[in-house]
Structures are given as C-alpha cells and as structure tokens.
Amino acid sequence: MSAPQMPAVPAGPAVMTPVLTRRWASPDSWSIKTYRRLDGYEALPKALAVDPGRIVELMKNSGLRGRGGAGFPTGLKWSFLPQGDGKAHYLVINADEGEPGTCKDIPSMMADPHSLIEGCIITCYAIRSEFCAIYVRGEAIHSLRRLTNAVNEARAAGFLGRNIMGTGFNLEIVVHAGAGAYICGEETALLDSLEGRRGQPRLKPPFPAVAGLYACPTVVNNVETIMSVPAIVMGGSDWYRSMGTDKSPGPKIFSLSGHVTRPGQYEAPMGTTLRQLLESAGGMLDGIPLKFFTPGGSSTPIFTPQHLDVPLSFDDVAAAGSMLGTTALMCFNETVSVPWAVWKWLEFYKHESCGKCTPCREGTGWLVQILRRVVSGSGTFEDLDTLTDAAGNIAGRSFCALGDAAATPILSGFKYFRSEFEDLVTGRTPPVVESRLLVGAH
Incomplete structure (x- = not known):
C-alpha cells in the first residue's frame, strides 16, 4: 500500500497540528x-x-x-x-x-x-x-x-x-x-x-x-x-474543544476522491470547507471545474459548487440540506452525467440490500429499472415522476438507513439537476449508456 498523502491544509482556520494522523509517516508506525x-x-x-x-x-x-x-x-x-x-x-x-x-x-x-x-x-x-x-x-x-x-x-x-x-x-x-x-x-x-x-x-x-x-x-x-x-x-x-466548531469540536479525517489532483486522507479541524481542502489537494484534476460532490459519501444528499464554503461540521452541513456522514468527499467535474452517477449508486444499493424489508428490497429494484431506461434514452416524463414518488416513499420506511441512502441520490439529483434527466428523456442529450449494454444487467 502506498503511503497516504497528508499535505498541510491552507492558512486560516484549517491550520492545525495533526492529532489522528501524527504517527502515520513514522517508520514502522504500526509497531x-x-x-x-x-x-x-x-x-x-x-x-x-x-x-x-x-x-x-x-x-x-x-x-x-x-x-x-x-x-x-x-x-x-x-x-x-x-x-x-x-x-x-x-x-x-x-x-x-x-x-x-x-x-x-x-x-x-x-x-x-x-x-x-x-x-x-x-x-x-x-x-x-x-x-x-x-x-x-x-x-x-x-x-x-x-x-x-x-x-x-x-x-x-x-x-x-x-x-x-x-x-x-x-x-x-x-x-x-x-x-x-x-x-x-x-x-x-x-x-x-x-x-x-x-x-x-x-x-x-x-x-x-x-x-x-x-x-x-x-x-x-x-x-x-x-x-x-x-x-x-x-x-x-x-x-x-480548541479545534473545530462549538457544536462539532475536534479534528477530522476527510477522504477526498474523484476528480481531484491529489486524492487522499486530509486531517483538518471540523468546520473546514471543501474549498480549503481542494486547495490542499491541488485543486480539481486538469483544471476542469467542480460540478457536484458528496459531503459524506453516496448516502448523503449531493452538493454543488455553491456549497464550497459550507463548513464541514455536523450542524452546518445539515443546515445546508445534507449530512456530514463519513466525510467522504467524492468530487465530480463537469464531464460527469448526474443521471449516470445516480444510476451507478442505485445499482450498488440494490445489490447490497439485505432483503429484510419490502420498501428497500422491492423499491431499490424498481428505481434501478427505471433509471436504466432513463440513462439509455428510452425513459419518459412519467418515469421521472415515478422515480421521485418511489424514492419519497422508500425514505423513512425501511428497517435501517439503507432505504434512505438509496432514495438520497435521486431526490438530491432531481433537486439540483432535474434538467439533465429531462434532457435524456427528450433526446436533447444522447444516452449516457447504450441500451444494448444493459441487456442481462443485474
């Protein structure tokens, strides 16, 4: 395994002496x-x-x-x-x-x-x-x-x-x-x-x-x-408490992945912004602008560039309409189709559903089938309405949070990028995946 990248965060409120990662670079740090x-x-x-x-x-x-x-x-x-x-x-x-x-x-x-x-x-x-x-x-x-x-x-x-x-x-x-x-x-x-x-x-x-x-x-x-x-x-x-924010104190390890120049683990105080973390990570890869990101993994509602300066703390992220989750900051540039990303996430949740409760077991399957039609260019506006209706009915009605996690990408994707789903339906944009590649897909 290559050594994790731990560059210092930029000047300002994010500067700190490492606490959680202070031994990572030491020889035989695990001994x-x-x-x-x-x-x-x-x-x-x-x-x-x-x-x-x-x-x-x-x-x-x-x-x-x-x-x-x-x-x-x-x-x-x-x-x-x-x-x-x-x-x-x-x-x-x-x-x-x-x-x-x-x-x-x-x-x-x-x-x-x-x-x-x-x-x-x-x-x-x-x-x-x-x-x-x-x-x-x-x-x-x-x-x-x-x-x-x-x-x-x-x-x-x-x-x-x-x-x-x-x-x-x-x-x-x-x-x-x-x-x-x-x-x-x-x-x-x-x-x-x-x-x-x-x-x-x-x-x-x-x-x-x-x-x-x-x-x-x-x-x-x-x-x-x-x-x-x-x-x-x-x-x-x-x-x-001298680190972080009043309601979310202490340091945190932020996982930056996706279209960033230097993906890796970055320790910084709670309340650090993605803008600051991106500066530490060398910015967006190849200079292509940020389009959307997850503040805490795929089960948290997505954010857009307008949220770059939202403090990454539990309460501030919640107030902005998402969840801090596990601070898994997956960053996507402008080349990425939101419907495609949502479809891939839903395939994951469908596969990982344990099948114990009906809303999650059946609902994730329905959502994946409809999304397949949409990303292959054969969807309808009725499909889009069904997606939002089904996601809204799955959220909060399963034994655990997996049902909520499956509904989240759809609901937040429609909130900020509904036009991309509509463009696939009308043919204004070409399919993001060919229908022949979906034959027999699970």
Whole structure:
C-alpha cells in the first residue's frame, strides 16, 4: 500500500497540528515500539487511575461526536449503558468501512493500530466492559493482520488480559473479520453477524445500549471515534474543544476522491470547507471545474459548487440540506452525467440490500429499472415522476438507513439537476449508456 498523502491544509482556520494522523509517516508506525516512543499508552494509566465515570464525563465535556456518520455525542452514548444491572457490558468497534467514497478507517488501522487498541481499553474501562470485538471488513486483510498483531503486542506488554497494570481491570479484545456485506455497517446488522447469524438490521427499540451483543448492554462506536479517546485523555476537554466548531469540536479525517489532483486522507479541524481542502489537494484534476460532490459519501444528499464554503461540521452541513456522514468527499467535474452517477449508486444499493424489508428490497429494484431506461434514452416524463414518488416513499420506511441512502441520490439529483434527466428523456442529450449494454444487467 502506498503511503497516504497528508499535505498541510491552507492558512486560516484549517491550520492545525495533526492529532489522528501524527504517527502515520513514522517508520514502522504500526509497531508498539514506535507507538510508545510517540506517547503511546501514556493515556491508559491516567485513565485507569480515576473512576470510570470521570472518563465518561470527560468525553461528554470534550464534545466528541461519533465519526461513523450519525454524529451522536460519544460520552452521552456511553452513559446510556445501565450500571449495576448484573449483565456483561460489551464494546463493539464498527470497522466495516463500506460506504462508497469512504476510506479513512482502513488506512488508520494500517498506519496506527495501537491508537485504536488503547482507545478500546480506555473505553471498556469507562463503560465497565471486559470484552471488546473489532469488526473489520473482510476484504481489508492487511488491516486485519495489523490489528491482530497489535492486539498480540498489547497483550504481551501487559495492556490486555487480567489485572491490567495491576489495577484489577480485565479485558480481552477479539478482531473479527466480516464477509464484505455493506449492510453490516449498520450497527444492529453488525451485531447479528458477530453472533453468527445473517447480517440484517434489527427493529429498534430495544437499542444496543440495552440489548446489544448477546442481548447485553453494548456500545457500538466507529474506529475514528475511539482513536480520538487517548488524545482527549492526554490533552483534556478544553484542548480538544480548541479545534473545530462549538457544536462539532475536534479534528477530522476527510477522504477526498474523484476528480481531484491529489486524492487522499486530509486531517483538518471540523468546520473546514471543501474549498480549503481542494486547495490542499491541488485543486480539481486538469483544471476542469467542480460540478457536484458528496459531503459524506453516496448516502448523503449531493452538493454543488455553491456549497464550497459550507463548513464541514455536523450542524452546518445539515443546515445546508445534507449530512456530514463519513466525510467522504467524492468530487465530480463537469464531464460527469448526474443521471449516470445516480444510476451507478442505485445499482450498488440494490445489490447490497439485505432483503429484510419490502420498501428497500422491492423499491431499490424498481428505481434501478427505471433509471436504466432513463440513462439509455428510452425513459419518459412519467418515469421521472415515478422515480421521485418511489424514492419519497422508500425514505423513512425501511428497517435501517439503507432505504434512505438509496432514495438520497435521486431526490438530491432531481433537486439540483432535474434538467439533465429531462434532457435524456427528450433526446436533447444522447444516452449516457447504450441500451444494448444493459441487456442481462443485474
């Protein structure tokens, strides 16, 4: 794997000293030797020396919000676990990174796995858990190997197992390989998969905090979220809040892909704009102007150049009509057909639907069939009306967010680029794909 590109962000509010990626460029950054040389495992004794409740309060005060897409306050999520209930408590790390355009967790686990391990240990101590499972996407074989080696190194150093550092705290961490199902990125489908069942979302309530893994109280957090924990323990909540925005504090890894000169992972404060990130990435590829982009992956409503200066924080992006999601910034230039991009996204969601609920199982198939007609030049205006009507009826009516994700590209694509769909219907623009290439397509 080539080294990730980490150029500094431009002058202004985006300038910062790397926190999440500070060890990435170090030789053998994945080894415990390098990690400990660069302040690794120094947060752990500090955390183990105080009451677990104080760690939960520290996370609340820091304002850390989940980096997996939802942006839920991390400390608040931890506090939902009932205490004194006599049940085992579990921590599950969602490392099933499958959102199109998202590629921050896998390089993080590759370059700095011990940061995740130390974060897991502190989190388990805070929520009074003695077992943690890290659920990694099955195709990420190198990350699986790095994490497994890191767990073994941590255990050999006395940071895992029984009576950790003489405190009486016990913990085991298991690295589990998934099977490459996008649906298992949904937390309850992930839990079913961990338990050996087919990965399908559960009805909620009950929520995982009450009945999660093996029907016990469970916290499910994203990789980047937990990797932030040691730094917060070391620096404190005020230091963490000195970066980012008031409601979305801290640093963030932004994944830039598509038609940019230097695609890669860029760490910057929350609230950084795409304009600033593009300056860091050398601008749009070949100087062809930006046409549209996703602020958080294909399941978030698309933005246009008018949104270049929207601060990339949870609240600012929501106020502008989209979601920050996983900060997967897929950038498309003016050569790209929006109907074609929407069709390709819908093919993905149709393929990845688990089939448990009717709106998603049937609806994604209908949407793909209609879109195929439109992009091949054989669609009608009635088809366009059906697309918006069907997407509107799928959104909010499925077991999990996959149905919403499938509806999002259509609804936002029509919002900003309906004329492109109409031009394909009227023949004003030629088909973006020949109908003969769609014969037998699935």
